[in-house]
Amino acid sequence: MKSRVQGIRARFAAAAVTAMTVVWGLPALAAANLVGQPTPGAIGLQPGVTPLKHDATFFHDAILLPIITAIVLFVLGLLVWVMIRYNKKANPTPAKWSHNTVVEVIWTIVPILILTVISVFSFRLLYAYHDMPKPYMTVKATGYQWYWGYEYPDNGIGEFVSNVLPEDKAAAQKVPYLLAATEPLVVPVGKPVRVLVTGADVIHAFAVPAFGVIADAVPGRVNETWFTIEKPGVYYGNCRELCGTQHAYMPIEVRAVSQADFDAWTASKGGYKVGGAPAPAVAAAPAATPAVIPASAPAATPAAAPAAAPASSATSAPAAAPASN
Numbered sequence: 110m111k112s113r114v115q116g117i118r119a120r121f122a123a124a125a126v127t128a129m130t131v132v133w134g135l136p137a138l139a140a141a142n143l144v145g146q147p148t149p150g151a152i153g154l155q156p157g158v159t160p161l162k163h164d165a166t167f168f169h170d171a172i173l174l175p176i177i178t179a180i181v182l183f184v185l186g187l188l189v190w191v192m193i194r195y196n197k198k199a200n201p202t203p204a205k206w207s208h209n210t211v212v213e214v215i216w217t218i219v220p221i222l223i224l225t226v227i228s229v230f231s232f233r234l235l236y237a238y239h240d241m242p243k244p245y246m247t248v249k250a251t252g253y254q255w256y257w258g259y260e261y262p263d264n265g266i267g268e269f270v271s272n273v274l275p276e277d278k279a280a281a282q283k284v285p286y287l288l289a290a291t292e293p294l295v296v297p298v299g300k301p302v303r304v305l306v307t308g309a310d311v312i313h314a315f316a317v318p319a320f321g322v323i324a325d326a327v328p329g330r331v332n333e334t335w336f337t338i339e340k341p342g343v344y345y346g347n348c349r350e351l352c353g354t355q356h357a358y359m360p361i362e363v364r365a366v367s368q369a370d371f372d373a374w375t376a377s378k379g380g381y382k383v384g385g386a387p388a389p390a391v392a393a394a395p396a397a398t399p400a401v402i403p404a405s406a407p408a409a410t411p412a413a414a415p416a417a418a419p420a421s422s423a424t425s426a427p428a429a430a431p432a433s434n
């Protein structure tokens with residue numbers, strides 16, 4: 110039943126999108142839409158690569174756009190009808206009545222019904238955005254004037270800076286200037302990624318159109334969004350909150366790569382695999398630091414005072430646990 114509903118929904122969405130493309134998007138037919146970045150001359154939303162973006166595109170293309178188009182055509186038709194039928198020449202003696210109960214009831218109830226239909230789909234979409242699956246990993250994006258800082262707490266990678274790629278380098282690498290960054294945000298494909306977003310100075314916003322996500326980066330607050338990318342690729346976004354003179358120069362470049370490539374990238378950044386354990390290849394270096402700190406720190410303080418107290422067995426346990434981890 111569910112698959113049948115989805116099938117109908119998919120066909121309906123495809124038909125609506127085709128109709129809307131014919132109406133609005135003729136220029137876009139000239140060239141295939143680029144993925145992960147804007148297409149010159151295109152009209153409509155960027156192709157999506159996450160479930161959320163597909164839902165948002167369905168809501169826009171199959172629900173909102175047809176309703177808006179129908180209302181515009183209906184109002185245009187009324188205006189044309191009034192101008193032709195009731196102008197001074199065609200209708201020299203106008204009627205004097207000013208109330209019509211039937212018409213007033215209709216123009217109250219029909220908009221309520223339209224808004225109810227929209228709200229059902231709207232709340233479903235809103236719920237989908239809040240209904241984050243258990244994330245595979247978390248990245249933290251901090252907005253600065255005027256660049257992004259990315260941090261991978263699950264991989265032990267401290268914050269690094271991502272600036273706009275200078276114009277000459279972008280031209281040399283054949284990547285879009287003002288979208289390409291010096292350091293991309295690298296994430297594995299097919300895994301739910303939670304993004305914690307905050308600002309360090311003024312309000313910025315983290316937005317990637319192909320993922321259908323936007324989150325305000327507010328100083329002193331941590332906002333949350335998420336995405337599961339369906340196919341590997343490079344996806345661009347920008348800061349979406351006017352944050353100062355260089356606002357247009359703080360792009361977001363996300364690289365969705367395979368799990369193996371992601372693990373290789375985290376290793377190249379001095380980090381480890383998701384799960385907290387340092388990668389076996391580099392186990393010696395990161396293991397030494399955690400082993401020393403938890404073992405000596407908690408052990409030293411309680412050992413002096415409550416050595417004789419019954420707590421001694423309890424204090425020895427946490428000291429051993431992080432060391433063996």
Ligand SMILES: [Cu+2]
Nearest residue numbers: 313348352356
């Ligand atoms: Cu900004």
